[in-house]
Amino acid sequence: MKVKLWGVRGSVPTTFAPMGIREKIKKVLSQATPKDISSEEAIERFLDSLPFSLQGTYGGNTTCLEVRTKNNDLIIIDGGTGLKHLGAEIMKEDFGKGKGIATMLFTHTHWDHIQGIPFFVPFYIKGNRFNIYSPFDDIKARIEYQQVFSHFPVNLDYMFATKEFFVLEKESEFHLNDIKIINKRMRHPGGCFGYRFEENGKSFVFTSDCEFNIDEIDRIESYAEFFSNADVVVFDAQYTFEDSVINKVEWGHSSASIAIDISLRFGVKKLILWHHDPDHSDKKMDTVLANAKAYLNMDKKRRSDLDIEIAYEGMVVQI
Ligand SMILES: [Zn+2]
Ligand SMILES: [Zn+2]
Structure with missing residues (x-):
């Protein structure tokens, strides 16, 4: 993967x-x-x-990830503005000829996770096929609503690729060829779902957007299976420690320290900090990573083999 x-x-x-x-x-x-x-x-x-x-820069585009399976099948997670750039890349392949097939998964439909869709060129090409999944019952209506005429001049139906919508059972698993995909409910205003991908004995967990607090041990334990021994976890760390425990409680996001606590608790191998705050400069993000590493190393009794990185645009992770 x-x-x-x-x-x-x-x-x-x-x-x-x-x-x-x-x-x-x-x-x-x-x-x-x-x-x-x-x-x-x-x-x-x-x-x-x-x-x-x-x-350079960590990047300014909103949520979009590309997952490639061992057979090179394409799975796209979320459609923030990063989707526009992914679209330009895959237009060089079958999608430019109207012969592309991809799966899309949506965590939720806050703007930062869907606003790239109107600018996703492969959606305009007849012959391309997209199978779109989400646990939200009204996922099709939500995506369509972004492109009513008062918001955008081109209706979703006038983007001529085939787009078929599938509603996933909440907190269930499904298979796409050899890859298993589990969805898990996250705490976030309006709801959000994280995904765990398993293929060839390797696992990748994506949690966007989510709020966890370390004092809710019982709730965190209910995520044990979801995070368990994951090879890579991309985790919402939008807030600083102070924001997450004082200023922005219940705002629906987490911090690097809780991401580390959860990673250590459930045997995660690599943690990638994610969903950067729009007010954080690149320099601030260097500090977020440095502070996260300092927090990990503060307690010498803790595992020290957890690898921590901070997400940047164009980052590629082989799992
Ligand atoms: Zn959100
Ligand atoms: Zn978000």
Whole structure:
């Protein structure tokens, strides 16, 4: 199984103001020595040595992931603005000829998870087929409603690919060829479902968007099977610790510290922090990751082999 992240931002797409880019350029130039820019290779080496926030950006597009099965079947999770870019990529394949087939799964239909759909070019190409799944009974109506004329000039029916909708039984599992997909209810305003994928003895868990608090041990235990020994978990860590326990309780998101607590409790191997707050700069995200690693290492009695990363656009994870 291979997973590629196309949109990692939560809530609203986040663009970068010109002054922010100028600041980055200034910082990079101030750190460079003549040796660092003496050749193309030296420049590449120098850029690789910088903090991630100065090498580029974590990205501003909202939720969209690509899962490729061992047979290269395409599963798309959610349709935030990252979907537009995924669409441009797959148009180079069968989808550009009207011969593409993909599965789509929706966690929920908050804007940041569906707003890329009107700009998803493969939906416009007759002959392409999309099988669309969600545990929400009215998933078709929700997607259609985004494209009523007062919101967008092209109705979903005028995007000529075949789109068939399937309602999943809540908290159940289903199979797509050799891959097993389990959905699990998450706490989030309006509801949300996480997905666990299992193929060839490997597992990938995607929880967007979700609120967990460590003082609710019983509720967390009910997720034991869902997270159990997952090879990779992509987990909602939109909030800082203070936001999650003081300022934004019941707002429907979690923090890196609870993501780590849950990962340690259920034997997760790799944790990827996800659904970045639109107010967090790239520099802030470097700090979120550094703080998460510090939190993991604070208690020496804890497992230290949990691998923690922070999601960025274009990140590819082989599972
Ligand atoms: Zn969201
Ligand atoms: Zn949401």
